[in-house]
Amino acid sequence: MSAETAASRNAGAPRQGKGWALLGSELSVLFRRLRTWAMLTALAAVPILIAVAVKLSSRPTTPGRGPLFLDRITQNGLFVAVTALVVCVPLFLPLTVGVVAGDTIAGEANLGTLRYLLLAPAGRIRLLLVKYAGAVAFCCAATATVTASGALAGVVLFPVGPVTLLSGDTISVGESAWRSLLIAAYITVSLLGLSAIGLLISTFTDVPVGAMAATIVFSVVSQVLDNLPQLEWLHPWLFSHHWLGFADLLRQPVSWTSFGDNAILQAGYIAVCGALAYAKFSNKDVLS
Amino acid sequence: MWWSVALARTKQRWLPALVIPFALAMAVLFGSVQAGATVSLPPRTADEILAMIARTEVRALSGTVQQTAELGLPEVPTAGPGIAPGAASALELLTGSHTARVYVDGPLKARLQIMDRMAERDVVLNGGDAWFYNSADNSATHLTAPAPSVADVRESLPAKPGPDAPSDMPVREIPTPESMASHFLAAIDDSTEVSVGESSSVAGRSAYRLSLHPRSTETLVDSIAIDVDSETGVPLGVEVRAKGQAEPAYSLAFTELDLSTPDAALFEFTPPPGATVTETAVPAKPVPTMPAPEDAPTLRHPVITGAGWDSVIALPAGSAPAELTSNPQLSQALQPVAGGRAVTTSLMSVLILDDGRVYAGMVPLERLQSAAAQ
Amino acid sequence: MKEPVRSDPAIETHGLVKRFGHRSAVDGIDLAVPRGTVFGFLGPNGSGKTTTIRVLLGLASANSGDISVLGKAMPQALASVLPDVGALVEGPGFYPFLSGTGNLMRLDAADRHAPSSTRRHRVDDALERVGLSHAAGKKVRAYSLGMKQRLGLANALLRPRELLVLDEPTNGLDPQGTREVRSLVRSLAAGGTTVFVSSHLLAEVEQMCTHVGVMSAGRLVAQGPLDELRAAGQAHVLVHTPDVERAAHVLSRLGLVPGDAPGTGSPWGTTAVLGTGLDGLEPEAIVAALVADGVRVRGFTVENASLEERFVSLTGEGFDVVG
Ligand SMILES: Nc1ncnc2c1ncn2[C@@H]1O[C@H](COP(=O)(O)OP(=O)(O)OP(=O)(O)O)[C@@H](O)[C@H]1O
Numbered sequence: 008m009s010a011e012t013a014a015s016r017n018a019g020a021p022r023q024g025k026g027w028a029l030l031g032s033e034l035s036v037l038f039r040r041l042r043t044w045a046m047l048t049a050l051a052a053v054p055i056l057i058a059v060a061v062k063l064s065s066r067p068t069t070p071g072r073g074p075l076f077l078d079r080i081t082q083n084g085l086f087v088a089v090t091a092l093v094v095c096v097p098l099f100l101p102l103t104v105g106v107v108a109g110d111t112i113a114g115e116a117n118l119g120t121l122r123y124l125l126l127a128p129a130g131r132i133r134l135l136l137v138k139y140a141g142a143v144a145f146c147c148a149a150t151a152t153v154t155a156s157g158a159l160a161g162v163v164l165f166p167v168g169p170v171t172l173l174s175g176d177t178i179s180v181g182e183s184a185w186r187s188l189l190i191a192a193y194i195t196v197s198l199l200g201l202s203a204i205g206l207l208i209s210t211f212t213d214v215p216v217g218a219m220a221a222t223i224v225f226s227v228v229s230q231v232l233d234n235l236p237q238l239e240w241l242h243p244w245l246f247s248h249h250w251l252g253f254a255d256l257l258r259q260p261v262s263w264t265s266f267g268d269n270a271i272l273q274a275g276y277i278a279v280c281g282a283l284a285y286a287k288f289s290n291k292d293v294l295s
Numbered sequence: 296m297w298w299s300v301a302l303a304r305t306k307q308r309w310l311p312a313l314v315i316p317f318a319l320a321m322a323v324l325f326g327s328v329q330a331g332a333t334v335s336l337p338p339r340t341a342d343e344i345l346a347m348i349a350r351t352e353v354r355a356l357s358g359t360v361q362q363t364a365e366l367g368l369p370e371v372p373t374a375g376p377g378i379a380p381g382a383a384s385a386l387e388l389l390t391g392s393h394t395a396r397v398y399v400d401g402p403l404k405a406r407l408q409i410m411d412r413m414a415e416r417d418v419v420l421n422g423g424d425a426w427f428y429n430s431a432d433n434s435a436t437h438l439t440a441p442a443p444s445v446a447d448v449r450e451s452l453p454a455k456p457g458p459d460a461p462s463d464m465p466v467r468e469i470p471t472p473e474s475m476a477s478h479f480l481a482a483i484d485d486s487t488e489v490s491v492g493e494s495s496s497v498a499g500r501s502a503y504r505l506s507l508h509p510r511s512t513e514t515l516v517d518s519i520a521i522d523v524d525s526e527t528g529v530p531l532g533v534e535v536r537a538k539g540q541a542e543p544a545y546s547l548a549f550t551e552l553d554l555s556t557p558d559a560a561l562f563e564f565t566p567p568p569g570a571t572v573t574e575t576a577v578p579a580k581p582v583p584t585m586p587a588p589e590d591a592p593t594l595r596h597p598v599i600t601g602a603g604w605d606s607v608i609a610l611p612a613g614s615a616p617a618e619l620t621s622n623p624q625l626s627q628a629l630q631p632v633a634g635g636r637a638v639t640t641s642l643m644s645v646l647i648l649d650d651g652r653v654y655a656g657m658v659p660l661e662r663l664q665s666a667a668a669q
Numbered sequence: 670m671k672e673p674v675r676s677d678p679a680i681e682t683h684g685l686v687k688r689f690g691h692r693s694a695v696d697g698i699d700l701a702v703p704r705g706t707v708f709g710f711l712g713p714n715g716s717g718k719t720t721t722i723r724v725l726l727g728l729a730s731a732n733s734g735d736i737s738v739l740g741k742a743m744p745q746a747l748a749s750v751l752p753d754v755g756a757l758v759e760g761p762g763f764y765p766f767l768s769g770t771g772n773l774m775r776l777d778a779a780d781r782h783a784p785s786s787t788r789r790h791r792v793d794d795a796l797e798r799v800g801l802s803h804a805a806g807k808k809v810r811a812y813s814l815g816m817k818q819r820l821g822l823a824n825a826l827l828r829p830r831e832l833l834v835l836d837e838p839t840n841g842l843d844p845q846g847t848r849e850v851r852s853l854v855r856s857l858a859a860g861g862t863t864v865f866v867s868s869h870l871l872a873e874v875e876q877m878c879t880h881v882g883v884m885s886a887g888r889l890v891a892q893g894p895l896d897e898l899r900a901a902g903q904a905h906v907l908v909h910t911p912d913v914e915r916a917a918h919v920l921s922r923l924g925l926v927p928g929d930a931p932g933t934g935s936p937w938g939t940t941a942v943l944g945t946g947l948d949g950l951e952p953e954a955i956v957a958a959l960v961a962d963g964v965r966v967r968g969f970t971v972e973n974a975s976l977e978e979r980f981v982s983l984t985g986e987g988f989d990v991v992g
């Protein structure tokens with residue numbers, strides 16, 4: 008009887024969990040996807056390519072030409088990770104993050120799983136939070152992949168020794184590993200605003216490719232605007248404004264200003280885009 | 296009614312979308328109002344504030360200074376992502392915004408770090424040693440001189456050598472608000488009216504504001520404001536306004552300031568492995584390419600006509616360095632005028648005649664031309 | 670604890686309207702689905718069945734009207750009602766890169782009240798019930814249409830439910846699957862679960878449902894117990910005879926309306942005559958009258974009104990979708 012089923016549910020099933028299971032399931036779905044692994048592999052290939060190219064090239068790199076620290080890789084393999092991050096920040100990382108963040112809601116809608124998640128019921132706010140958490144996890148994984156693969160390629164192909172900072176001071180290998188982690192953290196934080204934008208766009212459409220493309224276009228436009236001196240007043244408000252500011256972590260002593268400014272800016276984007284995404288998604292008719 | 300309930304629900308859901316951006320906008324507005332808010336301090340006369348500056352006992356500090364120049368010079372392309380900043384010319388420091396960290400411990404130990412995008416230029420002074428380091432090309436220059444003072448070395452910073460800038464071309468680096476202020480304060484005479492403005496907050500410290508107004512109507516300078524820390528008398532910021540320009544033409548101020556003694560290790564500089572090191576025994580007095588009034592003492596055989604704010608500095612024929620016109624970025628800033636070329640900024644003018652004579656001053660170009668015609 | 674018999678409907682709506690732009694997909698329907706029934710929700714393509722279900726389950730918001738599901742106002746009580754509702758809405762939706770088990774585990778994890786300790790067990794159970802145990806480890810990408818449909822049903826059955834909302838559950842299923850679904854629905858209904866099935870397969874509905882609602886162009890044109898709805902239609906007689914004209918003459922004399930019978934004839938190669946309007950006439954009296962007039966009666970059937978006729982009379986003959 009219906010009374011019976013209801014009773015057995017209440018008695019037999021302890022109402023447990025704050026719903027961490029959904030987060031776990033989201034992460035496992037994200038990281039079991041072939042697409043996610045393909046993107047992480049591509050990111051891991053960037054530092055390896057750089058390291059191999061530098062290793063094979065007979066011409067010494069001119070200082071001041073090419074990406075930051077490119078000329079120093081031959082002397083110290085620990086610079087591979089930083090050079091790779093400099094190369095990845097403007098395009099590759101936003102590209103992959105755009106794919107994941109743009110896919111959050113629109114991808115589920117496209118598969119038809121969005122309605123079943125909502126009917127489970129996952130709860131719209133909870134689903135939005137879990138989806139964002141998934142995108143954040145990917146940001147962490149992406150920067151960690153570039154850093155780790157860069158460190159590995161550098162250690163394997165080049166000599167390793169004390170690292171010269173931008174200020175001209177030298178730090179030990181251990182300290183440099185700590186700084187690399189800080190840079191990875193900085194870049195992860197940098198990508199949080201873009202993830203929030205992707206999440207917001209994703210609530211507006213059922214076509215994941217559209218949301219991904221729009222998110223990536225946003226990141227490119229933001230960087231282009233950031234380079235137009237005519238729009239100087241706008242620059243501090245662009246989410247990509249501090250993206251390359253992680254160089255401040257390579258000064259002696261560490262300058263935390265960029266880190267703080269960046270974190271505040273990204274938090275602002277998260278708050279605004281999150282609020283808009285919440286409003287849009289909680290009012291959305293799920294018709295997919 | 297069902298529809299009013301539905302409407303209320305819809306509104307409720309859109310509420311955070313409105314409230315959060317609104318709250319953030321208010322926070323930003325409030326923050327900027329707060330930053331510019333006046334603070335109440337016991338009133339002081341201009342002389343008392345000047346005495347405070349003279350008496351200041353601050354010998355050590357670490358802080359961050361921000362320099363902003365709105366001189367009306369063409370913007371020089373600065374370093375973009377992945378581009379080494381060495382390519383930017385000497386003009387770069389006179390346009391836009393620059394941030395530097397300053398560490399000072401007594402008169403003999405100082406370190407200046409100009410924080411370029413993805414690069415850094417360092418000046419480390421420690422007793423008789425002076426190191427200049429440029430991360431863009433990993434080059435270091437070592438000067439050994441009989442105990443140069445901070446101010447001396449500041450005058451003779453080497454350029455950031457790059458493909459476009461010859462390595463011996465000197466550049467004026469970012470000075471501290473303190474040294475800038477002392478320049479202007481030293482020039483106070485009858486031609487300047489000194490008053491006390493509204494006190495404000497600079498780098499989180501309350502500060503008196505000293506205003507210098509040129510009595511002359513000829514000069515381009517409208518006013519100069521110096522913010523003086525109410526506690527210690529250290530100048531915290533300098534702001535130069537040009538006539539007919541809303542934003543300050545030049546400002547230099549601490550954004551962060553800590554008066555404790557910096558870590559001694561900061562002043563110990565060893566050139567990193569792999570760096571190209573140049574050893575120089577005696578610092579050569581450089582010829583500045585951008586003569587400014589405060590450069591006057593370092594110029595070769597300058598002739599000064601006029602007095603106070605209206606003075607014009609004249610250099611004899613042959614003074615203009617050849618790079619001035621061959622450097623594409625510099626020549627971009629030069630406009631052709633009758634008999635030569637000129638640089639006009641909102642604060643000063645420079646006239647370079649074809650015969651190599653150079654006239655400069657914080658006056659309109661016409662005054663330089665009439666001085667040259669005499 | 671003895672629970673009082675719930676007399677309130679499992680689903681109830683008043684003046685429910687859902688518009689897409691200016692067009693009303695659902696135009697003021699008053700639905701009442703009693704508890705414990707198997708309710709067939711009928712209607713031609715595009716009549717608004719799926720849209721109604723979406724609004725009932727809070728996937729889409731109504732433009733106006735009141736909804737209550739399991740006695741609670743929707744969509745306010747969504748979070749407390751949905752755990753007791755299993756649903757299949759407009760076909761299954763799954764992650765093609767996960768296995769059948771993986772998909773169900775994920776959807777079950779989405780419900781924060783679903784105990785994780787029994788998750789695996791419940792998933793296996795549900796797969797067993799829809800006959801997918803052997804394909805449980807296969808990626809859904811490799812599932813056939815019917816297998817996906819079965820997986821969708823399994824998702825609805827993950828936990829004990831008070832209400833099942835199934836939108837065209839037998840779509841794409843083989844005959845065994847269809848039968849399986851039918852018996853599943855019956856057994857669930859026997860266990861006290863209310864089942865709300867939308868379909869346009871009338872035969873299926875006739876076999877499965879106790880109650881029926883008929884949608885047409887966004888309006889609910891009829892609802893009630895299946896028998897009542899059928900009774901409103903007319904019974905008719907089917908005569909197999911080579912003497913068609915004479916039979917028709919006799920039938921019309923008796924007050925029946927003769928017409929062409931559907932189909933191409935009887936096994937004896939005769940043509941049938943259909944008479945409708947069997948009011949108070951005994952069938953044997955009709956046969957007697959026919960035989961008395963020399964009509965060679967080779968077969969005689971009395972047919973009750975079919976749901977199909979009732980359906981067509983309610984929703985119109987036209988084949989074109991009302992758009
Ligand atoms: N997302 C949408 N946007 C606009 N109109 C829609 C949308 N979904 C459905 N409609 C319209 O609403 C009406 C009802 O559609 P619905 O899907 O509810 O029909 P249905 O009864 O389920 O049909 P079927 O038997 O084919 O499944 C149709 O006229 C359809 O065109």
Ligand SMILES: [Mg+2]
Pocket residue numbers: 718719720759836
């Ligand atoms: Mg449908």
